Amino acid sequence: MRFLIVESETDEERDARRASAGKSSGETYAATLEQLSPDCTVKLATPSDGHHQMMTVDELAGFDAVFLSGSPLHVYCETPETVRQTEFMRRVFASGTPSFGSCAGLQVACAAAGGTVRAMPHRDETGIARGITATEAGRSHPLLAGRPPAWDALAIHSDEVAELPGGATLLAGNHAARVQAAEIRVGDGVFWGVQYHPELAPGEVAAALRRQADSLVEDGTAGSLDEVEEQAALFDRLHRDPHDRSVLWRLGVTAEAALEDRRRVELANFIEHLVVPTRARRGRDEDRP
Incomplete structure (x- = not known):
């Protein structure tokens, strides 16, 4: 399968993330998808960049799936970067290629x-989104197949979907964000997305907390830089040992957020229940390079 990963970060933001977490957001997605689908080929696109050559609808139709990464992008601010990003997503919808996004990816599609x-x-939700529950529509939706009645997920965001577009289906929410999962349809285009981060590992959450430490203290989320470091250190420990009972107790998380295969449920469901059937309907050979 051919996957396209859309990075929402600017060059500077990608460099900052690589310096702290080892990968840009898109590179994290690539590594995750290559583990979930070892035979896939992956291409990265950076439509937020001014030098990016915007792909055509026909070019986007040549992929089997498009994935939108998270980023510090604020889509409610009209900047050249956000305008390019939303225009790119409109072309993804027009191409009919299935798409998936997490965090800012959901917001861009919305x-x-x-x-x-x-x-x-x-x-x-600076580290963990707690008590996510499916709506009536979400309980039978394949995106959330295998999720328990309520679950936690790795999450870190300061923006949220205020209103879904017409024709969208709300699939899950919690006390902090009404829209935690949704399906959005535009023409032949189908997007499944979540506000949390099924692609992330706990160590990347730790790196994000450290990058945002000053702002977390300034807005009162944390009482001090030492508190941020203590929390980041717990995520580092969870990364090293997801069965560490002390860390699970202190973070208050279950296997849904701690174990890699449980964190990735939505990504695996998207590939199995939307990408593979769409690829078959398009008549693409199983051994297509």
């Missing part, structure tokens, strides 16, 4: 389809 995004009043 804005491109006519919904709205806003800043959260409080950063309640």
Whole structure:
């Protein structure tokens, strides 16, 4: 299968993430997808960059799936970067290629389809999104197949979907963000997305906390830089040993957030239940390079 990963970060943001976490957001997605689908080929695109040559609808139709990464992008701010990103997503919808996004990826798809995004009043999900529950539609939706009635997930965001576009289906939410999972359809284009991060490992959450330490203290999320470091160190320990009972107790998480295969449920479901059937309908050979 041919996967396209869309990076929302600017050059500077990609460099900052590589310096702290070892990979840009798109590179993290690539590594995750190569583990989930070892025979896939992956291409990265950076439409937020001014030098990026915008792909055509026909070019996008040549991929089996498009993935939108998370980023510090604020899609409610009209900048050259956000305008390019939403235009790119409109072309993805027009191509009919299945798409998936996490965090800012969900927000970009929402804005491109006519919904709205806003800043959260409080950063309640800086590390873990807790008590996510499926809606009635979500309980039978294949994106969430295998999830328990309530689950936690790795998450770190300061923006949220305010209103889904017309024709979208709300699949899950929690106390902090009404939209935690959704399906968005535009024409022949189908997007499945989540506000949390099924592609991330705990060590990458630790790196994000450290990158954002000053702002976490400034807005009152953390009482001090030492508190941020203590929390980051717990995520590092979880990364090293997801069965560490002390860490699970202190973070208050279960296997849904601690174990790699459980964190990735939505990505695996997207590939199995949307990408593979769409690829078959398009008549693409199983051994296509």
